[in-house]
Amino acid sequence: MPAAALSFAALSNQSEQPLGIAACSFEIQLDQPWQQILPGTDFSAYDGRPIEIPGNKWRINDVSGALLAAKLNARADAGQRLLFDYDHQTLLSKENGQKAPASAWGKKFEWRKGHGLFAQLKFTPAARQHIKDEEYKFYSPVVMYNKTTGEVLDLHSAALTNDPGIKGMAEAAALHNQFTNQPPENTPMNPIMLALLNALGLSVDDPKQDLEPAALKALLISDEAKAGLAALTAKVEEHGTQTTEIAALKAQVGSDGNAEPDPAKFVPMETYSAVIAEMATLKANHDTITVAQLIEQAQDDGKFIAAAEIPFLTKMGNSDFAALKANLDGRASIAALSGQKQTTEQKPDAKDKTGVAALTADQKLIATQMGISHEDYAKTLATEQQAQA
Known part of the structure; x- marks a missing residue:
């Protein structure tokens, strides 16, 4: 206009x-x-x-x-x-x-x-x-x-x-x-003041009705207001601490952003993902392969498993299938045992001076992998042979 x-x-x-x-x-x-x-x-x-x-x-x-x-x-x-x-x-x-x-x-x-x-x-x-x-x-x-x-x-x-x-x-x-x-007019409370009261945890009877100056002053100096202010101050200080920690982390990384991460604390995402995938595969296999089948498969692959070990390995597999698989995978395969049914009836060729059956090279290797002495392992074999006689 x-x-x-x-x-x-x-x-x-x-x-x-x-x-x-x-x-x-x-x-x-x-x-x-x-x-x-x-x-x-x-x-x-x-x-x-x-x-x-x-x-x-x-x-x-x-x-x-x-x-x-x-x-x-x-x-x-x-x-x-x-x-x-x-x-x-x-x-x-x-x-x-x-x-x-x-x-x-x-x-x-x-x-x-x-x-x-x-x-x-x-x-x-x-x-x-x-x-x-x-x-x-x-x-x-x-x-x-x-x-x-x-x-x-x-x-x-x-x-x-x-x-x-x-x-x-x-x-x-x-x-x-x-x-x-004349009765006072209903004037709505200033929205900024209402937001401040809410932040302090203070409530008013009617947000649509403005407070008289004396009532507002009494509310702002109340114990509830002091407690609310202390809580807000704590949040601000916490935010400041977090900001400082973030700045320190950025400084550790380096201003150019090319600092190498500590391998003792961090692993590459690719490695992490591969481990997760392998664990998922093991879980899926465990759903279809029983512990007994895994032990039998290891025997078929030429890995020596003494009869005395089977209860221990079975218990291990029932509680931690991945640990059992790692144990069996770490054993050396013996060509002479590959595809053969393993028994405990093999006789030792000779006895040492202690009267314990001497171990073959493969049996010594198995004892070493199991973390037991050759003598103890030889006694275990002898006990099994006597039980089967």
Whole structure:
């Protein structure tokens, strides 16, 4: 919308207006928490303005009124509440050099279908006294409107005034008791403050209701708040420690990122994956091959297994199949035994001086692999032979 197409209208009945301002006003209704600012339909001043608009009316309806309320609420939420002064002095201060003190601030706005724009106001102490003394009875909004169509687009400000000029508004007395006895408005708590309280582990009865300053102070200096702050401090310190440890690890790796890992602490991923795959294969084989079959297969491959070993090896395989396989794989294969049924009936060729059967070279190798002395192994063989005799 080009700036030239917009105009201001101060809704009060002044004879000479800077910037071509028109005139009309609304009566104060202090016995109500919501004050009417604009009517719910097209309106005009007593003197016939706006004369430059076809039909001589400022245009407003439920659609444009709802948009106007949303715009004013967005500004109020951002801290830019609608200013109310005295007799539109904000617009006149540059001309007459006088101050333009505020009389009230618009906190919240609501468009009511078919009725108009309403606002909750926060009056200054001075304005309250003026209204109590009946020095001011009306307020007048300054509207921005489309100069061609007359559509109300925005509110610039508003003022307390004694010069009513709008049609269709009823006078109401300014009740001083409303200033002191009116229940406080439900203002939602600041979301940042609510987040801080949650971080401290503090709860409030109604997050939608702001706390009084005294209640908020008492909550923030409570033992619960101190405990929550200590917990937050601990988390921050823990984070700092973790950051330091990460930095130390990066320093160990080296600034170029090419430092070799310690082989005593780390293994290549390829090796790790190969071990995992082998273990999976062993498990799968164990599901289909019994311990007895594994021992028998080792005997068929020419690996000597004494009869006395079989109970021990069987127990080992039942508890750790991989350990049994490693034990049998580590034994040397004897060509003479390959494919032959092993028995314990082989007779020793001679006896040593102790009277124990002498061991063959293969039997000595088996004893060495089993980690027992040749003498003990020879005694074991002799015992087995006597048992079989």
